[in-house]
Amino acid sequence: MSTNILEVKGLKTYYRTRLKENVYAVDGVDFVLEDGKTLGIAGESGSGKSTLALSLMGFYFPPLHYKSGSIHINGTDIMKLSKNQLRSQILGREIAYIPQAAMNALNPTLKIIRFIEDIMKVHKPELSKKQVWDMAAERFQTLNLSTKVLTSYPNELSGGMKQRTVIAISTILNPKVLIADEPTSALDVTSQKAVIKLMKDLLDKQFIRSLVFITHELPLLYHVTDEIVVMYAGEIVERGTAHQMIFDPIHPYTKKLMGSIIVPEEGMKGHKLEAIPGAPPNLKKVPPGCRFADRCSYATKDCKEGKVESRTAEGRLYRCIFDTQTLREWYRKEQGDGGVVAQ
Numbered sequence: 001m002s003t004n005i006l007e008v009k010g011l012k013t014y015y016r017t018r019l020k021e022n023v024y025a026v027d028g029v030d031f032v033l034e035d036g037k038t039l040g041i042a043g044e045s046g047s048g049k050s051t052l053a054l055s056l057m058g059f060y061f062p063p064l065h066y067k068s069g070s071i072h073i074n075g076t077d078i079m080k081l082s083k084n085q086l087r088s089q090i091l092g093r094e095i096a097y098i099p100q101a102a103m104n105a106l107n108p109t110l111k112i113i114r115f116i117e118d119i120m121k122v123h124k125p126e127l128s129k130k131q132v133w134d135m136a137a138e139r140f141q142t143l144n145l146s147t148k149v150l151t152s153y154p155n156e157l158s159g160g161m162k163q164r165t166v167i168a169i170s171t172i173l174n175p176k177v178l179i180a181d182e183p184t185s186a187l188d189v190t191s192q193k194a195v196i197k198l199m200k201d202l203l204d205k206q207f208i209r210s211l212v213f214i215t216h217e218l219p220l221l222y223h224v225t226d227e228i229v230v231m232y233a234g235e236i237v238e239r240g241t242a243h244q245m246i247f248d249p250i251h252p253y254t255k256k257l258m259g260s261i262i263v264p265e266e267g268m269k270g271h272k273l274e275a276i277p278g279a280p281p282n283l284k285k286v287p288p289g290c291r292f293a294d295r296c297s298y299a300t301k302d303c304k305e306g307k308v309e310s311r312t313a314e315g316r317l318y319r320c321i322f323d324t325q326t327l328r329e330w331y332r333k334e335q336g337d338g339g340v341v342a343q
């Protein structure tokens with residue numbers, strides 16, 4: 001029987017700005033991640049991906065606040081834990097998180113081995129310095145990273161190597177889930193591929209069991225994840241298998257997101273490239289109906305005014321008032337309009 005390593009129900013979190021306004025960045029998110037599975041989270045900048053990641057880790061420090069909902073990590077309700085319990089029992093062991101631009105946050109005055117020693121001092125204090133070195137060297141070798149990296153300073157490493165090193169350090173305790181926020185952004189294509197390969201190696205060698213990979217580049221997820229969710233304005237608007245989401249998106253936003261990609265990935269052929277007109281709604285005051293309605297060419301009065309619930313069809317979930325048949329019919333009529341097909 002499969003178990004859920006991550007279970008999120010009705011999660012709402014928000015930022016309280018200095019002007020005392022609330023930004024509803026994660027606004028009623030539900031999803032589960034089964035043990036052994038990989039999940040991609042995609043969406044435009046500002047859709048709430050990073051806030052969702054921070055929220056999942058229980059990182060509630062002003063201006064970020066928890067409003068409601070539950071987060072279970074491997075069966076534990078993390079909202080019931082103290083900050084200390086969260087740090088000693090969950091973070092690093094059950095779940096590890098690599099924030100955006102983590103590679104640039106490494107203290108430049110410390111050699112890489114020092115970061116690993118610091119983790120071990122907290123989690124495995126019984127290990128000697130030599131044992132920590134041997135363990136780190138073995139792990140780096142297994143992941144095809146040179147052990148020379150361990151004695152290097154962060155600034156001596158290239159961007160791609162720094163990112164792979166951060167990933168290796170963050171997973172040294174074999175967490176069950178790794179949440180990686182934009183781990184490939186700001187890297188050249190070769191380095192991006194090396195990072196993806198490293199993620200796959202971590203999964204294959206069971207150093208991690210599950211992965212949540214966040215990116216604004218939806219097609220990249222095809223190579224690493226079983227399923228993808230697309231976020232828009234703080235909500236999940238569609239969830240399906242990676243293949244469904246990339247080759248047969250149903251929600252008009254996912255469809256447009258795929259149509260706006262600049263560099264189609266291997267195995268995909270881009271159609272007419274088209275930017276998504278307009279901008280996402282202001283998350284301080286979200287519209288009552290579908291949040292994408294103002295940018296959607298199919299939107300009606302009902303979309304703008306009525307509450308739009310998630311619905312399931314063909315094993316996927318999407319938030320739109322139209323059924324899949326109607327949407328597909330419209331897409332067929334506009335064929336060539338921003339779709340992506342398998343080559």
Ligand SMILES: Nc1ncnc2c1ncn2[C@@H]1O[C@H](COP(=O)(O)OP(=O)(O)OP(=O)(O)O)[C@@H](O)[C@H]1O
Binds near residue numbers: 052
């Ligand atoms: N510290 C903050 N204070 C107030 N609002 C914030 C803060 N950080 C983010 N936000 C707002 O929360 C919303 C969600 O932002 P978030 O960074 O989670 O989006 P994202 O999808 O991860 O975007 P990106 O890909 O650019 O990181 C946005 O409207 C953003 O402006």
